[in-house]
Amino acid sequence: MKDTFKHKGLRQQLVTTLKNKGITNEAVLNAIGNIPRHLFMDSSFLDYAYKDMAFPIAAEQTISQPYTVAFQTELLQVQKEDKILEIGTGSGYQTAVLCELGAKVYSIERQQELFKKTSKFLPKLGYRAKKLIFGDGYKGLNEEAPFDSIIVTAGAPFVPKPLLSQLKIGGRLVIPVGDDVQIMTLFIRKDTKQFEQHEFGEFRFVPLLEDKN
Numbered sequence: 783m784k785d786t787f788k789h790k791g792l793r794q795q796l797v798t799t800l801k802n803k804g805i806t807n808e809a810v811l812n813a814i815g816n817i818p819r820h821l822f823m824d825s826s827f828l829d830y831a832y833k834d835m836a837f838p839i840a841a842e843q844t845i846s847q848p849y850t851v852a853f854q855t856e857l858l859q860v861q862k863e864d865k866i867l868e869i870g871t872g873s874g875y876q877t878a879v880l881c882e883l884g885a886k887v888y889s890i891e892r893q894q895e896l897f898k899k900t901s902k903f904l905p906k907l908g909y910r911a912k913k914l915i916f917g918d919g920y921k922g923l924n925e926e927a928p929f930d931s932i933i934v935t936a937g938a939p940f941v942p943k944p945l946l947s948q949l950k951i952g953g954r955l956v957i958p959v960g961d962d963v964q965i966m967t968l969f970i971r972k973d974t975k976q977f978e979q980h981e982f983g984e985f986r987f988v989p990l991l992e993d994k995n
Contacts, residue, residue, distance in 0.1 A: 869945070881909040928950040953970070
């Protein structure tokens with residue numbers, strides 16, 4: 783697991799690309815600049831690790847495009863010590879970004895293969911989530927609620943009600959909503975019943991799967 787000067791240089795080029803695409807949050811850009819994305823990827827894609835593209839990982843899932851990761855993270859407005867629920871651990875790259883920002887991360891993955899792999903891998907890189915859970919993201923994590931923010935890293939055909947209910951007042955839910963193409967949507971909880979909703983254009987994600995077991 784090597785992180786060379788070449789990798790670091792390529793990361794800085796990626797950061798410049800993200801700035802040019804409109805990402806302005808310095809903490810988010812620094813996190814992307816620090817995290818060795820190539821280590822999260824299949825060795826056959828290593829040469830492309832710092833291109834702004836999504837790539838396949840295990841269990842027919844993908845590691846998101848860095849721009850998408852940065853965009854979603856920027857919408858969360860992460861503060862140090864924020865308690866954040868991530869739906870869809872996947873490769874663990876987004877988890878690492880949140881950890882790098884100083885958040886307390888609780889992350890749920892429903893693909894057993896990915897869950898096992900990422901649970902072992904993240905601590906090796908020094909990224910320690912508060913909890914990695916194998917389970918159904920549609921249900922959220924009620925026993926740890928409320929959360930300062932919740933991020934969903936797969937396309938949801940609808941907004942799961944449990945996720946809205948597990949947000950703090952003032953909390954933010956960032957979720958791509960839709961079937962084939964998703965609209966990036968931000969919900970801000972105003973009080974117990976009221977949510978402010980904002981939409982941020984089209985993205986493409988793998989589908990958020992319900993636990994059928």
